[in-house]
Amino acid sequence: MGFTLAYLGLIVLFPLLLVFVKASGLGWSGLLHAVSTPRVLAACRLTFGLSALACLLNCVFGLLIAWVLVRYRFPGRGFLDASVDLPFAMPTAVAGIALTGIYAPNGWIGSLLKPYGIKVAFAPPGILIALVFIGLPFVVRTLQPVLEDFEIAQEEAAASLGATRWQTFCRVVFPQLAPALVTGTTLAFARAVGEYGSVVFIAGNMPGKTEIVPLLIITKLEQYDYAGATALAALMLLISFALLLLINFLQRKTLVRPNT
């Protein structure tokens, strides 16, 4: 027991408190000033905006994938089911260079889009794709247990009462999936805002245009702007804490626990 607390205290609490101590060394006005420069604001808009969009996409496709994997039978289902965890098992840097390679103007897909003037790599769409990639498992894996446990008799009841399959999905199944869907999407969002490795290669990293917040923190560090880096990190930490609380709250509310 003591060992656990000591370990936790040493490795987690102390370092994190430190970030805030350092950040508050700036004073509140200094802090606000540091996080409201145009460059920082642009990075925040980019990171949070694209993360939100990415997890919305993951919401839709994650639901689709979970539904297909749980409800339908077809060859290769087990294989595809396992492959959903790929973004999670793969080192982020590998994902980063792979996606960049494909969507770069001379890449497999990038070259197909070039004639239409669509730029994916080194532009926001590229970042979006990377964020969708890494968030995918979260939504699918949160939904699957709920779908698997879903009381099929409710769907039969709806059918016996005259509902079509679409009505049954909209009125009976989806509302009961919604809590798990929200939880999974929030998890994907939390992951996306902090993501570095998968994004930094494909982003292009132009300040004000394609610079994500985690990269900005590193850049500031390299320029010895410790105060600025810390302020930004404190902001990210606050948001992480808030998301963590939200996720725990949601998980308890829906009784969606990762393990049985």
Added chain:
Amino acid sequence: MSVQTRSTQDPLWARILLIGGMFAFLCLFLFVPLASVFVEAFRKGLAVYAAAITEENARSAIVLTLTLAVICVPLNAVFGLAAAWAIAKFSFKGKSLLLALIDLPFAVSPVVSGLVYVLLFGANGVFGAWLQAHDIQIIFAVPGMALATIFVTFPFVARELIPLMQAQGNDQEYAALSLGASGWQTFLRVTLPNIKWALFYGIILCNARAMGEFGAVSVVSGHIRGETNTLPLHVEVLYNEYNSAAAFACASILSLLGLLTLGLKTFIEWRAGLRHRNP
């Protein structure tokens, strides 16, 4: 699995559409990128590939990656066991806080994780002066990278074990103790066998993350070629030098690690009858 009858089956056209959509999505986002790693790695031929992964800096990167895994995984496994043991078998105040703290590294950006160690042990950090005086190097050296890796990977084992041990309860342990077994014996002969698959599972995930971690170690490493570059960092260096064949060659090794992790994960899930879990 819920048994579907005709009254709860979706119409055929819907099924075809959705399955097709899923295939398309997964191909585009998963399989094409994965394939591209190997294609690009071997683009310039086998000789170039072999050279890239046996080159001196690549080798030291591999060694460093393995070293970090060897340090961090066992430590976090022990911690995870201890934490799960404490949480499952005892009642105490602040349990939910503890649980939330264990989940913390999942919600924190890896860059921020690395940053805190720089703030602690860097030249201008809290302990910076003291460390310099004693000529101890943590940041921009292996110890710092180990610490950062421990931080980002410590929840994995704990998260797998806690719900399981909570669900299993104390009955078997009490029975063993009442039959005269010592605490240690109880742990080895009763507790451990019951959790072995979950433990193995957690270790696999912990290892995958430890070897593949990029953001956190990037911040603390200093990118000193041959000394403080793990394999993922080495990939970045090569890529930024436009040496893409070598970069993808090293990346392919990491991909194999990822695929191996996936395979083991699936095997354990099948073997232990575990359900799908959250990453």
Added chain:
Amino acid sequence: MSIVVQNLRRTFGTFQALRGINLEIADHQLVALLGPSGSGKTTLLRIIGGLDFPDPGQGKILINGEDVTEEPAADRKAGFVFQHYALFNHLSVFDNVAFGLEVRRKAVRPGKAAIRDRVLELLRLVQLEGLESRLPSELSGGQRQRVALARALAIEPKVLLLDEPFGALDAKVRKDLRRWLRSFHREIGVTTVFVTHDQQEALELADVVVVMNQGQVEQVGSPQQVYDQPATPFLYEFLGDVNKVRKPGRPDLFYVRPHEIRILFAGDAEAEFHAKIEHLFAAGPSARLTLRFQDSRDTLDADITRLQLEEMGLSEGDEVGLKLALSTHG
């Protein structure tokens, strides 16, 4: 509405759940499908309701003379009540009951006010007025079952199908609901078929009992008929307690019910057999005697009234005479 089942067959893989069922249920009847697990009664019910279908070309279902065999559940207007209620957990009681009306095509959907009136009327009928805004999780088992019933009735079904309606409830609640269902059925008059493995329930509630075993209909009749005149040994054993007795000198077995045994004093001239009371159980409405025959080693269970027990002053170890009304043979 009448229900006619013709030559129904249903196979799951290699398991034959229904092996050619023929059945006719008249309008307004309350019918029990009774049988042990695996007898096919639930499968039959589900096929009548449109939740399942017979093997291709293997049988027909006619409701009110119309062939509905290929009609899906949504079109069949057969109200179904599930064993575990299958209420929509996220919807209030009101929305649950209104569901069948809300999902109708615009052309046939009643207006909001009409729906409201109908739902409230149904809730009154099942004695749940005032609970419209509750969620299923806030109701007891018996209440949930009644919501399920109201929900099924909202669509004005041609037939009402209940799958082990009281299976998940406490004994006391079950008894009360049984009584309630009986009078409820008289009031609404819809042809009702319910599935049960509880023979007490079937015999008490139904107008007609259909006993099924291993995918086939064993007997159809009134509760009295089925109990007093069981057509096969299976029925004799399934419906109520039974003793298997061997008549001395004869190799074959006879069936006799515990209450059909007359207990006489040992010396009584009318006694056909003699036995010793091995065990006496009198903590109930009647007394059960476990008797061991003198000349063979068979045992017999007999039920006598507590009154008779006191009048005869019987206790364990006593010897008594028996007169058996041996009916069906095994």
